[in-house]
Amino acid sequence: MNSHKHSQKLSAAGLLISLGIIYGDIGTSPLYVFKAIIGERLITPDLILGGLSCIFWTLTLQTTIKYVVITLQADNKGEGGIFSLYSLVKRKAKWLIIPAMIGGAALLADGIMTPAVTISSAIEGLGLIYHDLPTVPIVIAIVTVLFVLQQFGTSLVGKAFGPIMWLWFTMIAVLGLVYVMQMPEILKAINPYYAYHILTTNPEAFLIIGAVFLCTTGAEALYSDLGHCGRGNIRTSWVYVKTCLILNYFGQGVWLWHLQGTKLGDVNPFYQLMPDWFLLYGILIATVAASIASQALISGSFTLIAEAVRLNLWPKVKINYPSEQKGQLYVPSMNWILMAGCIVVVLIFEKSVNMEAAYGLSITVAMLMTTILVSVFLMRKKVPMYIVVFFLVVYGILELTFLAGNAAKILHGGWFTVILGLSIFAVMWAWTNGRRIRNRYMKFADVEEFFPILTNISTDESIPKYASNLVYLTSANFNTEIESSVIYSIIQKHPKRADVYWLLHVDVTDEPYTMEYEVDYMIPDKFIRIDFRLGFRVEQRVNVLFRKVVEEMVAAGEIDITSKYKSLEAQKIPGDFRFVVIEKNLSNSNSLRFIERITMSCHRVLKMMSMSERTGFGLDSSFVTTEQVPLIVDIPEPIRLKRVK
Structure with a gap:
């Protein structure tokens, strides 16, 4: 600089x-x-x-x-x-x-x-x-x-x-x-x-x-x-x-x-x-x-x-x-x-x-x-x-x-x-x-409602451990909200037990070279959100930035990332980190206007030609799982199905 x-x-x-x-x-x-x-x-x-x-x-x-x-x-x-x-x-x-x-x-x-x-x-x-x-x-x-x-x-x-x-x-x-x-x-x-x-x-x-x-x-x-x-x-x-x-x-x-x-x-x-x-x-x-x-x-x-x-x-x-x-x-x-x-x-x-x-x-x-x-x-x-x-x-x-x-x-x-x-x-x-159209149909939930169940999943040993540290990228601008798709991924799609759940949010600022972050301990030692504020000229290498933040938190004694597996804990070996990237696809919808349907078709083609979010955010592909989640647009018609003997 x-x-x-x-x-x-x-x-x-x-x-x-x-x-x-x-x-x-x-x-x-x-x-x-x-x-x-x-x-x-x-x-x-x-x-x-x-x-x-x-x-x-x-x-x-x-x-x-x-x-x-x-x-x-x-x-x-x-x-x-x-x-x-x-x-x-x-x-x-x-x-x-x-x-x-x-x-x-x-x-x-x-x-x-x-x-x-x-x-x-x-x-x-x-x-x-x-x-x-x-x-x-x-x-x-x-x-x-x-x-x-x-x-x-x-x-x-x-x-x-x-x-x-x-x-x-x-x-x-x-x-x-x-x-x-x-x-x-x-x-x-x-x-x-x-x-x-x-x-x-x-x-x-x-x-x-x-x-x-x-x-x-x-x-x-x-x-x-x-x-x-x-x-x-x-x-x-x-x-x-x-x-x-x-x-x-x-x-x-x-x-x-x-x-x-x-x-x-x-x-x-x-x-x-x-x-x-x-x-x-x-x-x-x-x-x-x-x-x-x-x-x-x-x-x-x-x-x-x-x-x-x-x-x-x-x-x-x-x-x-x-x-x-x-x-x-x-x-x-x-x-x-x-x-x-x-x-x-x-x-x-x-x-x-x-x-x-x-x-x-x-x-x-x-x-x-x-x-x-x-x-x-x-x-x-x-x-x-x-x-x-x-x-x-x-x-x-x-x-x-x-x-x-x-x-x-x-x-x-x-x-x-x-x-x-x-x-x-x-x-x-x-x-x-x-x-803009996709974001319009994105559903958000009140994050505090899920604190008890996230704590329970984290300690439930009947669920196989998915990762020591499970990291999601979120587009929720407020720390009181979370995408329904993230909750669906952790709780319903395949229950994912982890020692610590992390939410990462990137906010692009109006200034060119801002590099700031803020940590919010939503559930102490269990559920942590990090908000990055990056300038519009700063490369969004989330992987590198996240590692730097974790190192600073460990050095300050704010978190312990030592693996909870007994054999590894004895040797003070850090636990693993796994990223889950959720790709939201808009299902075909008749409720969109004609011009919006054309826009979404073009957007879909551009998305296929562009880099994945995983690569775009500089995430190491060996630690990333990508999940496809449909954004349901149409309220389905009630199905009149008759049971016969």
Whole structure:
């Protein structure tokens, strides 16, 4: 935790880490933004100055003011990202889960698009040197290597990310500055009049705004990676990054100024800024920067999924920790889904210019959802209502305009992102609602009613001993309650005698790194409940945590876990522990509404594909028994059975 806090302090190392982790996506946007703005249009002074003005003000309003100044305030004990934000505000209203899920789904869809777009844009520069070079196989090869390497962790390459991205930003700034110095009057495009003029006079204003939006696509990453870098490092490094980006865009504007009255065709203004002798080096640096941008998004997707699992918004999936680095995790299932998605994108669209149509749509949706959640956060922080309304109206209008501009892309490839986002949202929806429906039919009993019978079973030697310590996981939030299924398992299904019965409950807190527990001796030395409070970024290794708690209780003399078998007791050997995991299955029911039945069918499929609770909670399979218990939904019809002689 200390190293985590240390990396968040404002320092040269922190600034370098910020450059490497955060700015990959937004930093590589000069590769394709201006090319997308010009498109097939005739190059005119209005288009160049209007495009530059739109870029400058989008980066200022959207990235600087909304994210760097306002949204970074919404840190959850130092952590950022849409699910951290949701954890901060979810108690305000139940419906807030919807924008959280939509935003999460949109960011994951973006994680599939970004590597394909950025790497394709970088590699296409090779066409300037080697004409007719097939870029698709090269892009697929790089994407494949990138995803295969994920399982080994990125701590080694991660150390090189900062210096490489610093080289990238310095390079694009110098390339742009050389051209800006040739024609300093290009800087007049900072005047917002030019943005207003092109958006009100150009019949293709919506298409232009959709292309302009690509310059801020990585803004969400600034907030998502708050936990890795810290607010001070992000705000300070952004000043440098924004300066480099603006210089490069304005440099491209100067280059385009000499092409008035013509069309751009397949030419990429970004690579035209480079002298011939530098082109190969420039393409190499661009490719590495694009790979780093992709890496940052892939890592971000893993973190997003891990948080979604802990918040019960996504099925339990295997999560690995490939290196000692804080926050470094690897989700195998998500890795291969992202890889397949990226390859499909490259095969369908082939060129970056075609991908740009599908790109940007999902991230606009994510930003709109962040705006909604930030507004609620500002209200929670007692910010004056008129400021909250002003924030919501200004960014609502701005982002809805961007969304309308990007919606024009749906027929030109945006349909792919829509399908992606909807599929991911459908998984979240089915999983959360399936759980909600199941929980609705879960029956709880008053635990105190069963104290006498549990004490009697524990001492009844006519029942064969099942385990010295019998452990159940419970979802009962109150220690006065217990699931009927647990009582059924101990008393009726197969009476289970044990020296000590344990109940373990895991509560996921709204803070990222909470690790607390509470012990309740319900029947002293016989029936004990432990409540774990774990942050939404903490791995739920119940087996390890439970062992640690028992060790502390033994050391404090609160419990004696020595085996009660005479031969073992004499040798002071600890008794055995056995976990019972109860899987509750909803029986087919006609009382559920049609939509609920579909939801439960999807939930059942997702449950079959996801990890079992045993694996999800890190329980040692050699000490676990899994029991299936039906959740009876329908009250059975009275059976009219007639006995005949």
